[in-house]
Amino acid sequence: MPLVPRLLPAGDSAIVVEYGDGIDLSLNARVRLLHRALGATRPAGVVETVPAYRSLLVHYDPIVLSRAAIERWIAETADHLPAESPAACRTVEIPVVYGGVAGPDLADVAAHAGLELHEVADLHASVEYVVFMLGFMPGFPYLGGLPERLATPRLATPRTLVPAGSVGIAGAQTGIYPAESPGGWRLIGRTPVVLFDPSDSPPALLEAGDRVRFVPVATADYDAIAREVAAGLYRPAIRAESAGR
C-alpha cells in the first residue's frame, strides 16, 4: 500500500518529501525507492533530489517548474512506488584496522560497553550495516545497524583533526571519514580504502542503500592495501545480491 509522504516547503526552490520522523530501515528504503523513481521521470526544471534518513529534498527551479506541477509529480510518483525494497543491493567490504593509533577511542567504547577491546572489534565487524545516507562531507556514509551495546556518545570536545579513513561511532550510528576533517565521533579503527574521488563516476564508493561489512585486518595487511590503493590497484570487494533480508 502506498504511504503518502508529507510535503513541506523549503523555500521557493526546494521541497521536503517526508515519510516519517525516525531512523528506520523501512522508512529509509521508501526514501531511496522514491529517489530512484523520481530520478527516472525527472521533468525539466528539477535540479536534483537528495535522499536522507526519512526524507528527500527535491531542488528545482521555480521559474521553469511551478510548485503545483512539482507537487503533482511527486505525489503521483509516490503513489506508484513498488511496495518492496530495491530488487538488488550491493554489499561492500571495508578492511579495517581496529584500535591502536588507528582507533584511539576503542578503549573508551569498550569501557562504555563493558567489553574487552577485541570484543568491540569482533562485534562491530559481526554485522551488516546499511548506508542510510551520505552527508556531512563528500562521501561520508551514515551507517545504520550498529549493535546496541556499542552505542557510545560523541566526544564532549570534537577533535580538530580526524585522519582520512577513520571509522567512528556516534550514538547509535557508525560511519567512515572519507577525508581529513574536524569531528566528534569516537574513533575505533581506520580503513585505507578511498571513499570519495571526484574523478570517479559516481564519485563516492558508497551510495544510500548499500550494505557494508567491516573486515578486521592486521596492521601489515592495512599497509599492503594502502600501497595498492596508492598505486590505484585496489578495489574493495563488492557483492551484488538480491535483497529481501
Add this chain to the structure above:
Amino acid sequence: MTAIEVLDGGLLTTVQDLGRFGAQQYGVPVSGAMDAWALRAANRLAGNYEGAAALEITLAGPVLRFDGPGVIALTGGDLGARLDGRALDPWQSVGVPPGAELSFAGPRDGLRAYLGVAGGIGVPLVLESRSTLLNARLGGFMGRALAAGDRVPVGPGGMAIGRTGWRLPRTLVPAYGHSHMVRVVMGPQDDAFTEDGIRTFLSGSYTLAPQSDRVGCRLTGPRIAHRLGADIVSDGTAFGSVQVSGDGLPIVLMADRGTTGGYTKIATVASADLPRMAQASPGDRVRFVRVELDEAVALLRAARTGLDRIARDEPWSAPAAGIFEEDSGEPLAAPAYAGLADALALRRGSAAVRSTAVRAPMPGLVVSVAVRAGDTVATGQPLVVLEAMKMQNPVRATRAGRISRVLVAEGALVESGAALVEFDDADARRS
C-alpha cells in the same frame, strides 16, 4: 586574454560558477557564487553564458593583471575597483588592454564582488562545475583561494574582442547598505518553535557575526525558543535554510553548506534575497520578513527578468544615493570599514597613514597580540591577529613609531573600527 596573473590574492578570492549540482546525494556541497545574481550579471555583461565561472572577491580585493586584451565586467559589492589606477565603472562591460592591472581601494558597499571575463574562467570542471569548495579543497583553482603567483586560465572566448559598453540599467544596480531586510518563506520545521519563538524571529533585529563564512551567515540577537528541542533526524538543506540550533540563534545556510543537517530550520530565505544576505558584512543588521511562497517566486522572476534589461544603450551615471560618488582614490570612511582603509592603504603602498591609532578593519576576535606598550614598531609590522570570517588576519602597523598603549587583549571581541593599539602622540605629530 588567456590568463589572469595574481599579484596579490586579497582576503578571499575564489573561482565560482552557479554551483555543483547532482552530487549532493554523495554528500558534496553545492558551493557556487554566494551572490548568484551578481555572478549572472557579470557573465551576461562580459558576453558569457550566465553560469560561466567568474572570480568571487571578498571584502579586501586582490591585485590582478590581464595577460592580453579582453573584456571584463565587475558586479556585486563595490570594493573600490581600479583599473590601472583609475576608478572602474561597475555593472558594465569594459575593454582592458594587455597588461592592465585591476586593484581594489577598499570596500564602499557590500561584501562580495564578481569579476566576469569574456571566455569565462577556464579552470577544469570537477563534477560538472568549476566552483571552489574550500573545505574539501575541491574544484576551482587547485581547490583553494587565489594567491600571489597564480596564473588563472581564461576560457577560449577570452581571445575574442568581446563586447564593451553593455550595462545594467542604473535603477537595477543594488545599493546594499548595512541594514538588510531579508524575506523568508516559513518552514520546513517552523512547527518546532513556540509562537513566541516565531515572533522573536520575525521581529528581532539580528547582527551578522564575524564567524560568518561561505558555509553560513551566523547571526546574534534575540534567542528563538523551540517547542521541544533543536535536534531533528538529519534531512536535506537548501541555500538559505535558516537553521536554529540549541542556542536559539539563527544561521542562514549559504553556498558551502553541508548537504544535510540535524537541526531545526525555521524558515528559508527567498532566493531573490540571497544576494542581500551574501552582501551583508560582519556587524550589519538583519531583519527577517515573512512572505508567502507565491510572492517569493514572483520576486525571483522579477530579479531574473531584470538581467534581460542588460543592454548597450543605457549610459552609465552614478546613482543619486552617493554610493559611487567619491573617486578620490581614497576609500569611503564608512563606519564599518574604518581601519580597513588604513590597512589597505598600507598594503597598496600608499602614502603613510597618520592616524594615532590602529583600528580593527572588521569585527572579530583578537587571537594574539604581538606588541606591548613602549615597543617601537616599523611600518607593516604585525601588531594583532584578528579572526574574522573564519580567517586570521594580521593587523599591521600603519606607520613606524612607539606604541603608547595596547587597548585589547587576547580573546577580546572587537567591533569594526575599534582602536587596537595607540601610537605615542609626540610621534604622531612628528610624522
